Amino acid sequence: MAIRVHRFLPSRLPPPTNTQLTWIRGLWFVALALAVVLDIAGTVFVLRDTYRNDPQFHRLSLTSQVENDGSITVESIPGNTGVPVVPAMSRITAIDGKPVAQDTPVWDLAARLKGKDGQVVALTLASPEGQSATHRIEVSPRYAAGKDASQVISRDQRMTARMFISLLTCMTLIGCAVLLFLRRPQDPVALLFSFSFLLFAGSIDPPLNLWLATGMGNAFDVYTTLAWALLVIGIAAFPDGRFTPRVVRWILVIAPLLMVPLAIDEIPTWINVAIAFILPLFLLICHVIKYRRFQPGIERQQVKWAAFGFASGLLSLTLAFVLVDVLEQSPINGLIVIVFFNLGFLAMAIGLLISLLRFRLWEADRVISRSAISAVVTLAVGIVWTLSMDFLKLGAEWVLGRESETAATLAGAILAAGIFAPTQALAMRWAKKRLAGDESRIQKLVGRLHVWRTTEMPEEIGVRTLSALSAAVHCSGAALLVDGPRGPQLLAARDIEQADELGRPSYDPVADPRFPLTLPLEDEDGPIGQLLIGPRSDFNRYNAAQLDGLKAMTEPLAETLRASLKRAQQAESINLQMGSVEERLARLEQSGPRLSPT
Incomplete structure (x- = not known):
């Protein structure tokens, strides 16, 4: 089993499968149409309920709530005087002696509650405990006016x-x-x-x-x-x-x-x-x-x-x-x-x-880290503000000789604002140092180029550079061309199919769709080659920081390659001369006089 x-x-x-996808597509379009219809109908209902149904309850000093079964419960608007207090979850069972069914829709109930200003309506209400009472309430807009006046937002x-x-x-x-x-x-x-x-x-x-x-x-x-x-x-x-x-x-x-x-x-x-x-x-x-x-x-x-x-x-x-x-x-x-x-x-x-x-998959680290830091800072400031309110109230009472809620609230807001901005700035600077972005990685590469120019051969510099760029800008492929006596020559390639084509004399990198970015490598002595960058591995465009970083490192890379190529040529020349000397010495040893063994 x-x-x-x-x-x-x-x-x-x-x-x-194709057969399954056929009926899945039909179900999906039904779900789409249903979602659109429900959103439109729901929006219309909410607006009508807010501006047509709710006012009829408010004019009787009541607020309404639609329950899960569609029935309506009511309670008193807090703060109103001269009207009976209706507990929460109460139900209207009769209006002017006429019974009201529990399943009466809110729009029908609101229509039955509608009355002229000054009219007295007899409401029979059943409390959550089952107790029934009849209250005579005057229809008046002043209940809703008092309710709206107490709100910060209209x-x-x-x-x-x-x-x-x-x-x-x-x-x-x-x-x-x-x-x-x-x-x-x-x-x-x-x-x-x-x-x-x-x-x-x-x-x-x-x-x-x-x-x-x-x-x-x-x-x-x-x-x-x-x-x-x-x-x-x-x-x-x-x-x-x-x-x-x-x-x-x-x-x-x-x-x-x-x-x-x-x-x-x-x-x-x-x-x-x-x-x-x-x-x-x-x-x-x-x-x-x-x-x-x-x-x-x-x-x-x-x-x-x-x-x-x-x-x-x-x-x-x-x-x-x-x-x-x-x-x-x-x-x-x-x-x-x-x-x-x-x-x-x-x-x-x-x-x-x-x-x-x-x-933009590769922006996840930066977005997540900044969001987390902002959330932590906001939470910390909120905790500090909450804990400080009691002390501020005591301070205001001690200074003013009485409890001052307004002064304490104002002081708490100033304290929170004074803490939040500098704390968030410090946290963001710390995150920028600890969570290095693409710009920092390219800057590190520039620093390594100055070391490699005196220690590594051009081919090794090319391989290391492309590897570092792949990690920094997340390119799907890259290549490095240097100018030679017969035209551009392939120095290094990474994740490129048929890379040998790049070294042909007729090759044009601008016309190659595999490389959306073609960056010339040029220093004070002139151009020395080209850096070819493939698309991002998530097939999105390179962001501004990545483009600026790539452009900023082309000149240091050109200087490093020029110095390394020159050093490689000198080493090759020395090796050729040493080989020539060794060859001459070997010939002299073969043609010179030989000593007798006796």
């Missing part, structure tokens, strides 16, 4: 920020899904992520509210858990479709089974959160093993970008869920949670897209 299960679980996801500004970040996330997920499907249709990992992103694009904000308001909470749970399962299977098989280590292949069985508790609302939230985040985190840790098994090159950089995106995304999503329990319910806090939630999906989608499409 164990052997059958072992054979049943593949060690690698096979690419789809309703329109909050809605603009929310729609911008939410729609940006949805469009990014859809865009990534489309690019993955078009660029890598035969890659099973890319297909898994493409489907997952489309499903998530149709289930996060703003479509999320539409799912709940229409009473399709159960379908929403299945929809999102399917997206989660596809995501974790894709993470397990990333980037080449292989499950490494071999135990990871069991994710093909575990992920569908874990969809069941994730889709059940009665399961405690902490269990669902643990399942949703711990399993992807475990898979990311497993990628450390896969990373070490890869040789330095493209595969390692792909793992770096993907791990950076997923780690950042999971951290942001975890922070969003933590803030839901920590922060008080308010519009501005809700906006903060939405921002972190969407940033999590943005980070995962962008990191994975860069990895699979191999876009």
Whole structure:
């Protein structure tokens, strides 16, 4: 039985056949159309709900919340006086004596609550404990006015920020899904992520509210858990479709089974959160093993970008869920949670897209190091600011003779600003020294050239230079030509097929598509050759720092080659003269008088 299960679980996801790709393409277009329709419909619903439905509740000093089953719960707007206090999770059971069904949609309930200013509405409310009470509340815009006046950011500004970040996330997920499907249709990992992103694009904000308001909470749970399962299977098989280590292949069985508790609302939230985040985190840790098994090159950089995106995304999503329990319910806090939630999906989608499409893979080290340093510095400053607030309040009370919240907050902001900027600058300078970039590697090469010019032969300098350039700018191939009596001659080549062609008299490097960069080698004495650079190994353009570094090292390389070639010619001339002298001595010994042995 164990052997059958072992054979049943593949060690690698096979690419789809042409027949399979036909129906996969049909399913993908359905998922794409559904995501687009849900995003558009969700956006329309959120705007109508904010500007048409919510005001009807606010005019009665209430705020509404759509539950997973589509029912509506209400509570009082905090801070309003002269109105009854309605506890959270209460339900409206009757309006002016007319019963209200629990499954009444929010738009119908808002229409029934609509009244003229000054009109008194009798609301029968059932508390979470089951107690029922009838309250007579006057319809008035002053409740909402007081609510908006207490907010730092107005309703329109909050809605603009929310729609911008939410729609940006949805469009990014859809865009990534489309690019993955078009660029890598035969890659099973890319297909898994493409489907997952489309499903998530149709289930996060703003479509999320539409799912709940229409009473399709159960379908929403299945929809999102399917997206989660596809995501974790894709993470397990990333980037080449292989499950490494071999135990990871069991994710093909575990992920569908874990969809069941994730889709059940009665399961405690902490269990669902643990399942949703711990399993992807475990898979990311497993990628450390896969990373070490890869040789330095493209595969390692792909793992770096993907791990950076997923780690950042999971951290942001975890922070969003933590803030839901920590922060008080308010519009501005809700906006903060939405921002972190969407940033999590943005980070995962962008990191994975860069990895699979191999876009700027070699910039991963610099981006990851700077992001990590900025995060650590920001966290440290936040901790210092939090710890200092109590001391600042005591200081303000001692100086002003009373507690001054404004003075303490202002002093804390000044302290945080004074610490953040210089600390971040110091950290970035330290990182620049410790985490050398392409510019630093080329500068080290220039320093070594001055040593090699007096110790190494031209061929050895060429080989070492091309090896150093390959590590510095990640070129897929390179060659070094020097001017000779009969034209350019090949001095050294690295990872170039049919390199002998480069030494032909008729060879034109500018017309060779294998070398997008042709750099002349010239010093004060004139030109001496050419440095031919192939495309980057991730097939992206060289960045500005790499181009500047390459141009800056051409003159030192030309000087080194000229000095080494001259020294090699002198050594060759001396060797020829020594050979000639030895040949003459040998002739003299053969033709000279011979002594008798007796």
